Amino acid sequence: MEEIIKRAIEILRLGYVCDRCLGRQFAQLLTNTSNEVRGSALRRTVALMVDAKRDTFGIHPENFKGVELRWVKVPKTARTTKCFLCENSFEKIDSLVRRARRLLKNYEFWRFLVGTRPPTRLLEKEEELWERIGIEYCEPLKAELNREIGKKLELALKLEGRKVTVDRERPEVVLIFDLETGEIELNVNSLFIYGEYQKLKRGIPQTKWKRRIYKTSVQELIEKPILKATKGKKALFHGAGREDITARCLGWRPFVLEIKEPRRRKVDLKEMEKLINVGNFVKVRRLRFVDSSEVEKIKTADYLKSYRVLVKCGRTLTSDDLKRLQALVTIISQRTPTRVLRRRSDLVRKRKVYKLKARLVGRKHIELEITTDPGLYVKELVTGDDGRTKPSVAEVLGCECEVKELDVIAIHKKPIKGFRTEKKKS
Numbered sequence: 001m002e003e004i005i006k007r008a009i010e011i012l013r014l015g016y017v018c019d020r021c022l023g024r025q026f027a028q029l030l031t032n033t034s035n036e037v038r039g040s041a042l043r044r045t046v047a048l049m050v051d052a053k054r055d056t057f058g059i060h061p062e063n064f065k066g067v068e069l070r071w072v073k074v075p076k077t078a079r080t081t082k083c084f085l086c087e088n089s090f091e092k093i094d095s096l097v098r099r100a101r102r103l104l105k106n107y108e109f110w111r112f113l114v115g116t117r118p119p120t121r122l123l124e125k126e127e128e129l130w131e132r133i134g135i136e137y138c139e140p141l142k143a144e145l146n147r148e149i150g151k152k153l154e155l156a157l158k159l160e161g162r163k164v165t166v167d168r169e170r171p172e173v174v175l176i177f178d179l180e181t182g183e184i185e186l187n188v189n190s191l192f193i194y195g196e197y198q199k200l201k202r203g204i205p206q207t208k209w210k211r212r213i214y215k216t217s218v219q220e221l222i223e224k225p226i227l228k229a230t231k232g233k234k235a236l237f238h239g240a241g242r243e244d245i246t247a248r249c250l251g252w253r254p255f256v257l258e259i260k261e262p263r264r265r266k267v268d269l270k271e272m273e274k275l276i277n278v279g280n281f282v283k284v285r286r287l288r289f290v291d292s293s294e295v296e297k298i299k300t301a302d303y304l305k306s307y308r309v310l311v312k313c314g315r316t317l318t319s320d321d322l323k324r325l326q327a328l329v330t331i332i333s334q335r336t337p338t339r340v341l342r343r344r345s346d347l348v349r350k351r352k353v354y355k356l357k358a359r360l361v362g363r364k365h366i367e368l369e370i371t372t373d374p375g376l377y378v379k380e381l382v383t384g385d386d387g388r389t390k391p392s393v394a395e396v397l398g399c400e401c402e403v404k405e406l407d408v409i410a411i412h413k414k415p416i417k418g419f420r421t422e423k424k425k426s
């Protein structure tokens with residue numbers, strides 16, 4: 001007991017300290033109470049001792065404000081006092097909360113989080129104090145500020161009829177209060193929507209291009225109604241791989257659409273699906289809200305892919321040629337294609353072809369159905385890319401081959417029976 005009082009006296013000697021800041025140094029003691037109550041109780045206990053011993057123990061006179069000592073005289077103090085630990089930061093909370101409410105007015109959210117930036121000099125003073133009295137029972141200033149602002153803001157928003165709560169794990173908006181400048185930084189977290197798409201027409205890219213060479217993209221067709229409904233600032237498109245601009249994607253490809261700074265979060269995804277599917281270029285299904293971790297899952301997913309490829313060959317083909325193509329059901333060694341060298345590092349990838357079906361569709365045309373590891377460049381599997389892809393259709397047939405049409409026909413979300421995705425040796 002005496003130890004606690006000694007510590008309290010030591011703090012009270014350093015200068016005027018408010019009840020919150022005094023109590024906060026003992027926040028780990030007692031539960032279901034506030035630092036203000038702890039501080040007030042300590043101040044009065046110390047005052048009792050001061051009066052009993054008729055000695056102020058060198059306590060700063062301002063610390064007796066509001067306490068009438070019977071036996072000890074303390075000098076009169078100024079009307080306003082400034083706590084040396086918080087500089088009366090807690091008095092700013094009401095006006096900060098008012099401004100925060102105005103900032104949040106146009107945003108729909110249910111979970112929020114508060115952070116604060118106290119002035120550096122206050123954090124230094126706190127450190128100095130802890131070095132003197134130890135940190136066994138204390139709570140940082142920042143923690144109390146965060147909590148108090150959070151509580152008051154939550155209450156104020158609830159009184160407006162909004163169903164909000166402080167949530168440390170998955171906040172939709174984060175407010176950072178700078179107590180030095182009074183600035184409030186509002187961070188509106190992205191909204192993530194999972195879905196699967198089909199691209200039914202050739203000639204449009206998956207994502208928006210900076211130089212507007214293409215009229216539209218899969219991304220734009222999908223994001224348009226959703227951006228409008230969520231009033232988001234912009235959208236990012238995360239696809240589970242991508243097909244060539246010239247290829248269709250008839251299999252359903254998973255994606256996550258990330259809406260930046262949405263003002264609305266409650267959006268009818270069934271309705272969105274309908275709006276997107278009105279067009280003939282792109283269809284979507286299975287739209288649902290997900291959290292940000294889904295982006296990583298999508299990006300790293302190892303889905304096997306099946307393609308349909310129409311190949312034009314440099315000579316007339318026979319049914320024997322088709323049989324020879326089974327030699328491609330093996331590990332393909334593929335050096336980064338020349339056409340993507342500018343964007344990708346030059347290295348050799350090993351990718352497996354699991355299954356290949358070939359049929360003649362003309363004297364010089366064959367249609368292939370191939371199932372491969374993700375990351376195999378199918379065009380180069382056909383052309384051989386000047387020997388950079390081995391083996392290849394061109395190599396096996398011993399003639400020039402070119403891709404006339406390419407479609408992704410399936411993206412296998414689950415491993416296919418009997419197939420195993422080899423560990424990539426890239």
Ligand SMILES: [Zn+2]
Nearest residue numbers: 018021083086
């Ligand atoms: Zn204080």
